Amino acid sequence: MEKTKDLLHGNIKKELIALMLPLIMGNILQQFYNTIDSMIVGRYVGSTAFAAVGVAGSVMNLFIFMLNGGCNGISVIFAELYGQKKWELLRRESFLSLLLGGGATLGLSFISLSLLSQILNVIKTPAEVSPYAWDYLWIILLGLPVTFFYNWCAAVLQAAGDTQIPLYTLLISMLLNIVLDFLFVAEMHMGTAGTAIATVTAQFTASVICMAVMQKKHPEFFFGRKDLVMDTGLIKKTAKYGSVSALHQSSLYIGKLLVQGAVNTGGTDMISAYTATTRIEGFANSFSDSGAVAISVFTAQNRGARKKGRVRAGLRQGLTVMLTLAVTLSILMILVTKKAVILLMGNPSSSVLQNADEYIVIISFFYFLCFTGSSFVGFFRGIGRVEVPVIGTIIQISIRVVISYLLINRLGLKAVALATGIGWAVIVLYQIFTYRRTRCKENAS
Numbered sequence: 001m002e003k004t005k006d007l008l009h010g011n012i013k014k015e016l017i018a019l020m021l022p023l024i025m026g027n028i029l030q031q032f033y034n035t036i037d038s039m040i041v042g043r044y045v046g047s048t049a050f051a052a053v054g055v056a057g058s059v060m061n062l063f064i065f066m067l068n069g070g071c072n073g074i075s076v077i078f079a080e081l082y083g084q085k086k087w088e089l090l091r092r093e094s095f096l097s098l099l100l101g102g103g104a105t106l107g108l109s110f111i112s113l114s115l116l117s118q119i120l121n122v123i124k125t126p127a128e129v130s131p132y133a134w135d136y137l138w139i140i141l142l143g144l145p146v147t148f149f150y151n152w153c154a155a156v157l158q159a160a161g162d163t164q165i166p167l168y169t170l171l172i173s174m175l176l177n178i179v180l181d182f183l184f185v186a187e188m189h190m191g192t193a194g195t196a197i198a199t200v201t202a203q204f205t206a207s208v209i210c211m212a213v214m215q216k217k218h219p220e221f222f223f224g225r226k227d228l229v230m231d232t233g234l235i236k237k238t239a240k241y242g243s244v245s246a247l248h249q250s251s252l253y254i255g256k257l258l259v260q261g262a263v264n265t266g267g268t269d270m271i272s273a274y275t276a277t278t279r280i281e282g283f284a285n286s287f288s289d290s291g292a293v294a295i296s297v298f299t300a301q302n303r304g305a306r307k308k309g310r311v312r313a314g315l316r317q318g319l320t321v322m323l324t325l326a327v328t329l330s331i332l333m334i335l336v337t338k339k340a341v342i343l344l345m346g347n348p349s350s351s352v353l354q355n356a357d358e359y360i361v362i363i364s365f366f367y368f369l370c371f372t373g374s375s376f377v378g379f380f381r382g383i384g385r386v387e388v389p390v391i392g393t394i395i396q397i398s399i400r401v402v403i404s405y406l407l408i409n410r411l412g413l414k415a416v417a418l419a420t421g422i423g424w425a426v427i428v429l430y431q432i433f434t435y436r437r438t439r440c441k442e443n444a445s
Contacts, residue, residue, distance in 0.1 A: 007161050007301045008083060012310065013317045015161075016294050020321070022163035023290035026170050028283065036174075037195050040181045045191050049132045053192060056133045059119055060140050062253050063112060064147060069249025070101060071151040072293065073241035076300045076381055077234075078159030078221075083304025091223040092231055097238050098152065104242075105148040112141045136192035143200035150203045153210035156221050158297055165213050173206035244386040248393055255397030259416060262404040270413055272348065273355035276341045277413075280360065284329045288371050291322045292378035299382025315379045319372065326371035330364035355413045362414055366421030369428050376431035385438070392430050396423035 007015050041049050074097045081090040112119070116137060120130055154166040177198050184194030214221060263274045295318040302310040337360040341348055348356075373392070380388040403419035411418065 007298050008305050008307060008310070012298075012313050013321060016291075016298055016314065016318055016321055019158075019161065019163050019294035019297060020287075020290050022167040023158075023293055024287055026163075026167045027286035027290055029167070029170050029174055036178055037181065037199065040178075040185055041192060041195055044186045045132075049192050053132075053136060053195065056136045056140070056192070059133075059137060062250060063108060063141070063144060065249040065253045066108070066246045067105060067144065067148045068151050070104070070242040070246035071148070071155040072249075072296070072381070073243075073245030073386055074101065074152070074238060075155035075159045075293075076245075076296060076384065076386070077237060077241055078156055079297045079300035079382070080304035080384075082159055083301035085305075087220045088227070089231075089234070090220055091227040092229055093234055093238065094156070094221050095223040095227055095229075096231065096234050097242070100235065100238055101148055101152060101242060102145060105145050109141055109144040112144070113138060116141065132192045136196045139193055139196035139200060143196075143203070146200055146204045146207065150207040150210065153207055153214065156214060157210065157218070158293065159300070160218050160221075161297065161301070162217070163294075165210065165217075169206040169209045169213075172209060173202040176205055177202035241384075241386050244390055245381065248386075248390045251390065251397060252393050255393070255401060258397075258401045259404050259419075262401070262408045263413070263416060266408060266412060269349055269351040270355055273341070273352045273359065273413055274416070276348070276352070277337070277356050277359050280333060280337060280340050281363075284333060284367065285370075287325050287329060288322070288374040291318065291325070291371065292374040292381075294318070295375055295378030296382040299379055300384075303383055311383070315375065318378065319375045322371040322375045323368055326368040330367045333360050333367075334364050359413045359417045362417035363420055366417075366424050369421065369424035373424055373427050373431060376428070376435065380431070380434070383438075385434075388431070388434055392427040395430060396427040399423040399426055 007019075037053060041053050074093075077093055077097070078090065081093060116134065120133060120137075154169075157163070157165050180198035180201055181195055184190045184198050188194060190197070263271055295314060298314045298318070299311050302314060337357055338353055341353060341356045373396075377389045377392075380386070400416075400419045400423040403422060404416045407415035407418070
């Protein structure tokens with residue numbers, strides 16, 4: 001196995017940055033991916049279809065967050081076994097994670113398709129929008145196994161310290177998606193269904209490419225007949241890590257939907273301002289989320305190799321990098337918000353600009369807490385304490401939702417920014433307390 005790459009030696013900060021950069025670029029590409037879909041539908045199908053893709057996106061993202069979270073949890077097990085160089089167990093985990101994850105995804109696909117009409121009714125989808133949203137969603141939900149398989153491949157590669165191949169395959173997928181969008185939507189007039197088919201086809205192609213690269217560069221992950229073992233310990237661990245990480249991601253997204261409900265009570269200008277600022281924040285959050293994944297993979301590999309010193313140093317170095325990014329991005333958001341809102345909306349009202357500017361200025365002062373929290377999420381996930389990010393997220397989301405609803409009528413969009421910042425502060429205090437307790441237990445043992 002001399003050809004395999006690990007994160008057990010060398011400069012920690014450089015290794016973390018090398019892991020982060022492709023992940024950051026991949027997250028930014030993913031945002032472009034979704035934006036291009038909406039733009040093509042809006043231009044060639046119409047404004048109603050454009051709105052339908054937006055409505056469908058809120059449903060689709062909930063399931064995608066669950067699958068992505070589950071695969072992130074599984075990647076921790078892969079990285080730990082990779083660090084231990086236990087190749088037989090690694091192959092067994094490949095089989096079990098595909099079996100369990102694939103089975104869970106098939107069940108999720110069936111349930112979501114069965115409840116699709118009810119879901120669209122619950123989120124108050126307008127009658128004229130519903131048919132377009134249905135056409136889009138039934139294909140996306142039917143294709144959830146493809147989405148899982150792509151995320152599984154990316155998780156395997158990331159666990160091996162290879163974050164570049166998922167980036168390249170995502171780029172290929174995005175370019176193919178654009179070509180197919182024009183073919184199915186602009187030329188063949190297939191509407192929102194054409195966009196969904198293009199998305200699933202592009203993801204399937206990316207999965208095939210990832211699998212081909214894995215077979216060549218990382219054959220240690222490929223299982224044979226002798227590896228088809230129902231290992232009870234690994235089954236329980238895989239189910240725990242996958243389900244808890246999926247819960248973490250889905251609870252975060254549900255919380256965002258609840259906050260959106262508070263914003264919706266403030267009128268059109270407030271909704272528009274919040275929509276624009278979430279797009280701006282999405283750019284910053286790409287760095288935060290990528291940093292969490294990088295720290296998680298680094299921590300898991302070194303924990304597997306029992307290099308406790310590098311695990312602790314990885315958190316310290318990761319925090320340094322993340323805080324530097326947080327300060328830089330906070331300043332950048334404050335400087336560009338008004339121009340970015342104008343670019344996104346064309347000709348926003350003065351009320352929209354004021355709401356957006358006030359929101360970003362307030363939340364930017366708290367962003368160092370967001371990046372600190374993400375660093376701890378990566379660390380705790382990497383050491384196998386996957387329940388800690390879930391508990392922290394539930395606490396943070398609860399505070400964020402309650403304060404937003406209590407103060408939205410008095411402070412407007414500033415209330416949401418303040419609520420988010422307070423939530424971040426509480427979650428970081430919880431994480432620091434839990435980290436110190438973990439260190440005390442380690443020193444006592």
